Amino acid sequence: MSWFLWLGSAPSLLLVGLVGRELGLGVGSQVVQAVTCSRWETFGVAGLFQDGDVVIGGLFSLFYKPPAMDHDFTQLPPYKPCTRLQGLPLQYIYAMVFALEEINESGTLLPGVKLGYHIHDSCGLSFWALQAALSLLGGKGSSCSLSAAMANYSAAYGEESGERTGDQSVPLIIGGDSPNTAQILSRLLRPLSVPLISYTASCPCLSDRSQFPNFFRTMPSDIYQVRAIAQLAIRLNWTWIGAVVAKNSYGLISIKIFQEETRGAGVCLAFVETLRRENIVSDATRAALAIQASTAKVILIFTWYTDVRELFEQLDARNVTDRHFLASEAWSTSGDLLQNPSSSKVASSVLGVAIRSSVIPGFEKYLRNLSPSHRPKDRFLREFWENVFLCHLGDTAPANKLLQKDPLPPCSGTESLQTVQNLLTDTSQVRVTYNVYLAVYAVAHALHRLLLCPDIKSLPRNSSSTCSIPKHIKPMEVLQHLMKVNFTTPQGEMFYFDGADVPAKYDLVNWQKTLGGKLKLVLIGRVDGYDLQMNESAIQWSTGSNQVPVSVCSESCRPGTRVATRKGEPLCCFDCLPCTEGEISNITGSPNCEPCPPEFWSNSDRTACVPRQLDFLSFNETLGITLTTVAVFGVTVTTTVFVVFLYYRQTPMVRANNSELSFLLLLSLKLCFLCSLVFIGRPSVWSCRFQQAAFGISFVLCISCLQVKTMVVLAAFRSARPGAEALMKWFGPGQQRGSVCFFTSIQVLICVIWLSLSPPVPQPDLDVPGLKVTLQCAMASVVGFSLVLGYIGLLACTSLLLAFLARKLPDNFNEAKLITFSMLIFCAVWAAFVPAYVSSPGKYAVAVEIFAIIASSYGLLFCIFAPKCFIILLRPEKNTKKFLMAREQKD
The missing domain is CATH 3.40.50.2300 (Response regulator)
Structure with a gap:
């Protein structure tokens, strides 16, 4: 037996060896x-x-x-x-x-x-x-x-x-x-x-x-006290906890149960140190160093009070006084610890579970x-x-x-x-x-x-009963x-007894300092089975504040951010990443950011979804005022040119350039300038329909006039050749007006069909990110809009080709050169419009379309009518039939 008693640090071996030797009844032993x-x-x-x-x-x-x-x-x-x-x-x-x-x-x-x-x-x-x-x-x-x-x-x-x-x-x-x-x-x-x-x-x-x-x-059973301590940690939001436990079943099983109870609640153990009574000084020193080095402000201790006393002395020697302790019943009420000077220095903030106090x-x-x-x-x-x-x-x-x-x-x-x-x-x-x-x-x-x-008389007959x-x-x-x-x-x-156990009843105690600096036990709650009741206001913390101390590896992510775990570290150690635009988190420590519904957007703090603000190109903002001013100025200039041509309608310069088509062209240009104003302001059902129809018809009318003018120039030049006198019969005034009406009616028909079947409707552009969402005229039928633009492009290209063919006609018919240059500008503007329109966000897409309308209109106005107005107003000597005929004879 003595050999096993000698191995006092291995009690299980002691029992096995002891029983084996004794049952064997060895003589030598x-x-x-x-x-x-x-x-x-x-x-x-x-x-x-x-x-x-x-x-x-x-x-x-x-x-x-x-x-x-x-x-x-x-x-x-x-x-x-x-x-x-x-x-x-x-x-x-x-x-x-x-x-x-x-x-x-x-x-x-x-x-x-x-x-x-x-x-x-x-x-x-x-x-x-x-x-x-x-x-x-x-x-x-x-x-x-x-x-x-x-x-x-x-x-x-x-x-x-x-x-x-x-x-x-x-x-x-x-x-x-x-x-x-x-x-x-x-x-x-x-x-x-x-x-x-x-x-x-x-x-x-x-x-x-x-x-x-x-x-x-x-x-x-320890299950109840460990669950109570786990509830305390969760309730006080302590997620980063150090642990010091006895290296025996009491400590090791308790810390295992604690981890199981806090799993899923975001509680992590910063470290786990074990104490053995046989090596208590060295083990307590190691545990004190771990506590000192750790960022955990709360330490959970499951061991006997004599071990805790040595641990506190080691902490006192290292001046570690800013930790808070969760105590098991094995030491939470120890009078020896309460009277120990080291305890009053390092453990003035202890919260623990204690065996229910009673009176004998x-x-x-x-x-x-x-x-x-x-x-x-x-x-x-x-x-x-x-x-x-x-x-x-x-x-x-x-x-x-x-x-x-x-x-x-x-x-x-x-x-x-x-x-x-x-x-x-x-x-x-x-x-x-x-x-x-x-x-x-x-x-x-x-x-x-x-x-x-038992009372013998009360027993049934023929029953036997013996008393011990x-x-x-x-x-x-x-x-x-x-x-x-x-x-x-x-x-x-x-x-x-329920098997080996009795009903679980505990007290919750707090170590508090008296006026004399000594420690005393204060009852702050009770535990009955799994039910925990605690008066948090009665707790005294070593910080001197009623605020619950914080013990976390990472501060909780505030609303508006989400938790991002760090690779290779516990779940309690994480970074806080802000939610992206359009996503929110409205709770502390949110693992994910939730996207807002399409009609809503995240606020600046990313904590709530707020209704999106409708935005559109209005007359009150700088861009709207600028475009309106430019468009109105274009209308004014066009009207001025119209008045000039009307006043000088009998002059050779006006008459030589087909005055009737010129007046119609000026009228269509004025409509082009005016239709750009329809795109400004809050879109409505009728404004969405009217703006596209006005835009398509106005430009077709304008280009039709240019195309007919070019065709007349070519016909006039060809009719001057022998045998072609009858060609001009097909390009008389009636035919010219009919051609313009025919070309324009095709666009009118396209617009009627398009706007009848699938017209554009005012709709917010929810696909574009941002708090402000543009209220625009959504194209319900891209095909209809494409046909409108395509027809305008077809006429423009045809006019450009005809004008290019007529560019070398005599000077009195030099309007073909002006049409060629104007159509080049027109095609360039609208060729650049397509990519600019597609890539522009929100209301700026509308501004691009308005700019293209105004720019192309100005291009046509200045390229065709500026040289003529220059001669009419500033060089009247050239506005004569003799001058025009002389240039023709010279050429």
């Missing part, structure tokens, strides 16, 4: 066991003992500093006792003693039965707890080997003898404070059906009845009346007494002689706990202590059911009745 157990008897078996009809075993981690062990495997390790007595576990021990004495004095619960106790210290180490459990199984003073313990246990509960023999053994043990220890003890006690009731082991794994059928606990009537009075004079065999009380009053009891050597350097003065005998304030006497918030108290009462109620004899006798109680019977326990606690709450 018995010598080692004798040596080991003799040392155990010397240092480890000391405890509290009280015999009774039924004896209940107790295991508590009273001393927290384990002995230094040599692992060089060259000799048997010296098994020295643990040191540094803890006040709070001592309170647990006296809670068990108090409950047993209370039950013994009760007249209703277990009347006539006296309960005893055998209590040992387990030093917080699994192999020490195992040794103590073996001693309890074998009876007081027995060998600590498993084979001897089982032999003594069989003898004590032998079915053949029918009576108890030897030293008293326990049918039940209250203990197993850590999950590892509870698992080892439960597996050890399972073959013997000895129940184990833990008051602090909260690992969810212990709820598995197939593995631990003999395990019970008065402490809720009469318990404080019981504690304050404790005295070594009344309990002379109580070694634990003696050492506590000497530590508190710094004296030694004169009748014996100091209980702490292994640590004492200077001799203490003898105690005067007047010392009393009535005015002492420490962890033992503080019953203001009884938590784990109440779990121990409940465990004792659960055992008592199970024994009461077991020992209760305290001396004959078997662990299996206690186990069966524990499963059926159901009673009301002094606080009026129902207590029962």
Whole structure:
């Protein structure tokens, strides 16, 4: 056995090796066991003992500093006792003693039965707890080997003898404070059906009845407290959290559950550091460095309070004082930590889950009346007494002689706990202590059911019933009745076991600084099962503000932006990218930007979709005013030219250039200028129809006049040749007017058909991005519009070709040259119009079309009529028949 005890850091190996060796009953191991157990008897078996009809075993981690062990495997390790007595576990021990004495004095619960106790210290180490459990199984003073313990246990509960023999053994043990220890003890006690009731082991794994059928606990499963802590993190919007956990099932399973509960809520762990009690100084140093280097402002800690104390001291040494802590029940209410100077510096902002605080009537009075004079065999009380009053009891050597350097003065005998304030006497918030108290009462109620004899008269005939006798109680019977326990606690709450578990009830606590700078616990909420209720306004943060501290890897993306994860980093670390135009995000931390409906557009902040503003080319804006001015000026110039031609209509210059077609051409040009004004202003159903019809017909009329004029020039030139006199008969005034009407009627017919079947309608151009959307005349039929433009282009090209052929006619017919040049400008303008119109956005496309109308109209006006007006007005001497005939003869 000693070889496995030597490997104290591997309790699971200890159990396997121990059981294997003991069941094998190796002869060589018995010598080692004798040596080991003799040392155990010397240092480890000391405890509290009280015999009774039924004896209940107790295991508590009273001393927290384990002995230094040599692992060089060259000799048997010296098994020295643990040191540094803890006040709070001592309170647990006296809670068990108090409950047993209370039950013994009760007249209703277990009347006539006296309960005893055998209590040992387990030093917080699994192999020490195992040794103590073996001693309890074998009876007081027995060998600590498993084979001897089982032999003594069989003898004590032998079915053949029918009576108890030897030293008293326990049918039940209250203990197993850590999950590892509870698992080892439960597996050890399972073959013997000895129940184990833990008051602090909260690992969810212990709820598995197939593995631990003999395990019970008065402490809720960690699933509930971890879910409560996860709810706290989510509710307070803490998404970037560091974690420090015990490297055992308590810490590792808890952090796993925490990750599962926060998955999908955007909570990430910045780091996870583990602590082992065997290497607590180096592990705490490593964890403190990780906390210091991390950007996480909230640290989740799942470990025992003694480990937390070392961690806080390491943080204090590095002046890390700006962190906030989420505490598990294992340390959230630790009075030792609250009184530690390092805690007040680095942990003034702790939010934690705690075991539900309760009241044990009469318990404080019981504690304050404790005295070594009344309990002379109580070694634990003696050492506590000497530590508190710094004296030694004169009748014996100091209980702490292994640590004492200077001799203490003898105690005067007047010392009393009535005015002492420490962890033992503080019953203001009884938590784990109440779990121990409940465990004792659960055992008592199970024994009461077991020992209760039914009324013989009330039994049916031929029925047999036997009453259990305290001396004959078997662990299996206690186990069966524990499963059926159901009673009301002094606080009026129902207590029962659901498998191994009890209903989950927690307090939410906050560490707050008093005016004196010390820390105190403040209740801020409660947890019942999965239901969490918290008063956030009651929380005191170390920042001094009521504002909840922020702990995020990346600040939440404000509305108007979206989350963009960083490659290779946790989901909590991200960038915020602004939404593009036309998309919005109206919630914080939006993963995507949502596009606005076609009729809406995003506002400047990209947080809401607002109705698009209708935009069109109006008379009030600069561009509209400019185009209107240019168009009106064109109408004015055209009218002026018309008046000049009308006034000089009898002159040779006017008459020689077909005055009737010239007047009609001027009229059509005026219409062209005027039709451009129809494109300005808010489009309507009728304006959309009229503007296209006016544009198409006006330009066809204008070009028809030019084409007929060119044809007349060519006909006149050809008729001057011999034998062609009859050609001019086909180009008389009537034929000219008819030709113009014919060419124009074709365009009129196209427009009528187009506007009747599929006319353009006013419609916003929603395909163009932007808050302002252009209200334009949408072409419902591109074919109709193409035919209108195509027909204009066909006439223009024909006129250009005819004018080009007539460009070298005599000077008196030089109008062909002017028509050629004007048609070149006209075709160039409209050739450039097509790509410019297609590429122009919104109302600027309308402006391009207006510009093309005005530019081509000006081109025709100036190229054809400017030279003539120059001669008519400024060179009247050339406006004579003689001059024109002279030029003809010269040519």
